[in-house]
Amino acid sequence: MTSLVMAAFISVASVLIFGVSLSEEAGGLSLNFYDRSCPGVYSAVDKVVRTHVMNAPSIAAPLLRMHFHDCFVRGCDGSVLLNSIKSQKAEKVAFPNLSLRGFEIIDEAKAVVEKLCPGVVSCADILALVARDAVHKVGGPSWNVPTGRRDGKLSRDTDALTNLPPANGNFSTLKSIFANVGLSVKDLVVLSGGHTIGTAHCSSINTRLYNFSGKGDMDPALDKTYAAQLKIKCKPGDTTNRVEMDPGSFKTFDNNYFSTLEKRRGLFQSDAALLTDNEATSYLKAELQSSTFSSDFGVSMEKMGKISVLTGTAGEIRRKCGFTN
Ligand code: HEM
Missing domain, CATH: 1.10.520.10 (Peroxidase; domain 1)
Structure with missing residues (x-):
């Protein structure tokens, strides 16, 4: 028996004997990883x-x-x-x-x-x-x-x-940063939906509001009425105030972010950038019209959570999260 055939035999045998799922092994992660070592x-x-x-x-x-x-x-x-x-x-x-x-x-x-x-x-x-x-x-x-x-x-x-993707990133920058970690355009759109909760510092949108092209102007891609509201909360140079990412519903996780985007009220250029690409726009519309956002978000989060993980004997189990052992 060649060593290749032998290896294949051992692998199949381990699945049969130990009930190890190949798909779980592939990522090195498993849903029952702590079943014995730390079920609580x-x-x-x-x-x-x-x-x-x-x-x-x-x-x-x-x-x-x-x-x-x-x-x-x-x-x-x-x-x-x-x-x-x-x-x-x-x-x-x-x-x-x-x-x-x-x-x-x-x-x-x-x-x-x-x-x-x-x-x-x-x-x-x-x-x-x-x-x-x-x-x-x-x-x-x-x-x-x-x-x-x-x-x-x-x-x-x-x-x-x-x-990390920059708040002023255009679509091709965002697409390639996501592609670098194995995530698709759909993942980019769906995970940007994470902006349905939370707040941002005024400093993250100052340029967009007050000096977009270096001439004291505003980003033309931003809805004017919304920009006027943002300017009341965020004065030029403000580094401390915060604004809601998804106005009116920033405390609840829902698909409202996508309707905000459609109204050109996405907070960052990176949000607005999703409207500049046909593929992204079609995913955006789908998330808006259907009730699949929750499940799609879960699928993309699970995928994101597997990016370049260290498993087996790689890395370590830190005793304290701020320090290596
Ligand atoms: C697509 C590229 C993305 C860019 C450029 C981006 C950028 C940003 C920026 C600039 C802020 C505001 C930070 C601040 O001023 O305090 C922010 C907030 C936030 N982002 Fe993103 N983000 C992106 C994708 C994501 C993804 C994929 C998720 C989660 C799956 C996410 C979740 C959040 C949340 C929840 C907040 C609010 C945080 C808080 O309330 O403190 N973002 N993002």
């Missing part, structure tokens, strides 16, 4: 999230965003959670991450889980679970979070700057 992890994480989101529902949005920012930079490996060290500024201090909030909730969930099963559950998995549970608590869908991610040991501010 899911309810423990959910409890921490419930307490915080019930107390302040606005925290759900930044927790979702944190998972997205983790996955797009070095994969979903918890690198966004690491603190800077002497020799290296971490992702956390890169400009797009300065507005992330909720790190203390991840730390709290990790501490609870460490008590339950020390050294077993990664920070990357905890973040993926927290994001799912937080969205669900504000009326959003729930989705499968296969687990088994391990934590990375490196976090570089420059990686965040290169790999």
